[in-house]
Amino acid sequence: MIRGKVAMKEEILKGLAQAVIDGDLDKAQHFSKEAIANKIDAYEAIMEGCAKGMNIVSQKYETGECFVPEVLCSAEAMTTAMDMLKPYLKADTTNVPKKVVIGTTQGDVHEIGKNLVTLMLEAGGFKVIDLGPDVSVEKFVETVKKENADICAMSSLMTTSMIFMPDIIKAVKAAKPDTVTMVGGGPLSPSTAETYGADGYAKDASVAVKVAKELTSKRD
Amino acid sequence: MKDRLSGGERMFGLLTGQKIDRIPVSPFAEGYAAKVCGASIGDFYSNAKTNFWCQLMAADMHGYDSSPFYGYASVGAWEFGGKIEFPYGVGHGAPYVTKHPIETPEDVDRMEIPNPKTAGAVPLTMDVAKMCNSLGMPAVFQIGGFITYCGNAMGPAKMLLWMIRKPDVVHKMIAKIEEFQKGVVDYFVNTFGADKCMAFSGGATESNKLISPKQFEAFSLPHEISMSRYILDKGVHIVLAHPCADQNGNLPFYKKMRESCGWKGKYVWNFGPETPLEKQIETFGAHDVIGGNVDPPSFQVKTFDEVVALCKDNIERGMKNPSGYVLMPGCEMPPLTPPINVHAMMVAARKFGAYE
Incomplete structure (x- = not known):
């Protein structure tokens, strides 16, 4: 049962990352909803899902595998997911970003x-x-x-x-x-x-x- | 060496394959010309007389070989009903867009082809061209650069996003831009005669820092080919082409464009400094002139000796082009360049670029 939950969480985080990589708005919405429904920590969903995807996009941009139009689509997907996930972020005073x-x-x-x-x-x-x-x-x-x-x-x-x-x-x-x-x-x-x-x-x-x-x- | 030919004679000689005394120099000086003549950059772009006079006088002062023409990189917004501001503010270097005429896909459907005689900066371009023509210089009009033009009409970020999300809308707008530009060509050719005209083509949004070569091929190439054929068929045989910034990936498509026109006419290619001269010579050298591409910011931030050395290197490599070479920066001369560094181009051209 626990293993099933872990696998599901992984699938959702991977789904979020892939949605960002593909610039897929529908998938970004879908996996954000899934993350919320499955009570995945919103910060984790953003960092381990969306941000991970965007980091891959960044690497692809650096190596010339993708260009600004693709990056902008990814950004749109990331914003879509983040807008849905942000209201579920818990206040965390220990992890203050630069x-x-x-x-x-x-x-x-x-x-x-x-x-x-x-x-x-x-x-x-x-x-x-x-x-x-x-x-x-x-x-x-x-x-x-x-x-x-x-x-x-x-x-x-x-x-x-x-x-x-x-x-x-x-x-x-x-x-x-x-x-x-x-x-x-x-x-x-x-x-x-x-x-x-x-x-x-x-x-x-x-x-x-x-x-x-x-x-x-x-x-x- | 002492110059034997005038700037006009030298340029004409280069373009017609005659023997000339030294390589021509064209510093692509716009805002710089205003500054060095004591005018504001705002007046330079908003007033045709100031524009012409500053370019003429700057060329006369330095002894370089290019003639005046009106143009700027943000072209396309004003022409299609948007707004630009002239560069009167702190830090401004050229006109910039304050309102893009295209906000929604429906705006593209509704967009009518503007009047090529009155739209945006065309009247300013025509006024400068008339002054040039009266002195026997080419009447220059601006064409091509479809991605840049469309980006200025839609907003660059929106256009880049729509290239994937709504490609039909971008294609539709670019087709309208082409139709408009053909009207501009007709206007200039009918006014001056084709043999008195020269086209300027180029833009920065085509850069492979922004779009892929495949996107260039899909969105721009068919229109670049069509426009190139159009102007050559009209009898305009000289084109200054400025594929700005890093367009290494687009190079084969520009070659395809020239091939599709049977290499008619003469193009002067002025790529950004990211595109090595050797690659340009290999691509165009049998037919076209290469305008050298010294790193533009270097003129502003480096010393006289350093600029001379950069020009020397560019000259030695560029003079290997069998169809001729012009010493140029790889984009507009920075407006705040110390005049001594434009003089450095002249020193380098006379010392290292002599044919006699």
Whole structure:
């Protein structure tokens, strides 16, 4: 009987992961309902089901096995499942996720890259505060302080707006010195990131989570 | 070396296979041209006279060889009834979309083909083209880049999602874009004559960082082929093609497009820096010109000596193309580039790119 329950739980978690990998909204709904009906812990369903699926999608994106349209479908499936599972999350004060404040820098309205990073970070267990596009230096600093963030992540697709990154990094470090700073986006390179004084650089969303985890664990 | 030819003579010579003194230089300078001429980037994009004058004067100051034309990457939203803002704000570098005209699949069904003479940025493009034409320079219009164009009309994220969820809607919209663009071609050809026109084609949403080569093949290739045939049949024989960012995976399809047109006319290919020159030469070298693809942000962040070295490397590799080479960045020159680094292109071209 217990073995049957374990097998069922495994099947549901696998189903959730596969629904996310396939970007299948119907299956995401179905397995979320199953998880709730079978009293599977919602946090476990999200992390061991949806997030696991999204991590596989991230790996596939990194290796060129899938592209942004597929990732967006997976994101939609993950959101569908999470919207259903979130109301069942129990308050857990022992497992506090690392907080990331993210945004595209001032003057830049491009969001796809930043949104993919947000998605992958959430799937990686981070709590992300997304400030959206066209974010001023002051807004980054103010939010990092207010949220007591662990990471400040900046994205830019334009050479005219990446120039604000050094100012943000300097101001964030002055306001909260232990904040990890990360940059990414089309015109950035590891050497530019270093020149700007960033702690980390991620070439795309698939590596952003690894970089974020490495930098925060080093800091801790 | 001292230049023997003017910029126009050099470009003409290159495109017609004549002997020229050195490789031409085209820094793809738009926002940079505004900055170096003391104009705002907002005025540069919202005012045709400013646009033309800044490009003309920047070319004259530096001595580079390209002529002015009007265009920007967010094209497609305004033309189909959406809204853009001109780049007057802090950190802005080019016009950007504030309202995408397509919100629902039904919007695509309802969408009428806009008037090619009055839609969006076409009047600005025409005004700049007229000023160019009056000085004997090509009248340039913007075509192709169907994925980019459609993404600007729908919102890029929505379009990318719909490519899987609602592919018919995306196909339908792209077909409408093609019809509209053909109207633009007719308008320019009828105004100037085909031999005075040049097409600019390109976009970044086609990048394989976003879509797969298969998606490019399914959604874009048939329209790229159709449009290419259309302009060549009309008699427009010069195309500046800018497949932006990483389009290595799309390269065979661009070749297919050229093959399907019997390699008629002359394309100048300006890929992003991710696509090696050797691969481009292998693909197009027997017929087309390659526009070198120096890493654009390097112009903004590196030193003069470093930029000269990057250009030298690009020149030495690019000059191996049997059908000619132009020294270019792999995308628009960053607007905040120090002028000395545009001069670095000229220094490198004269020192390492001489034919005489």
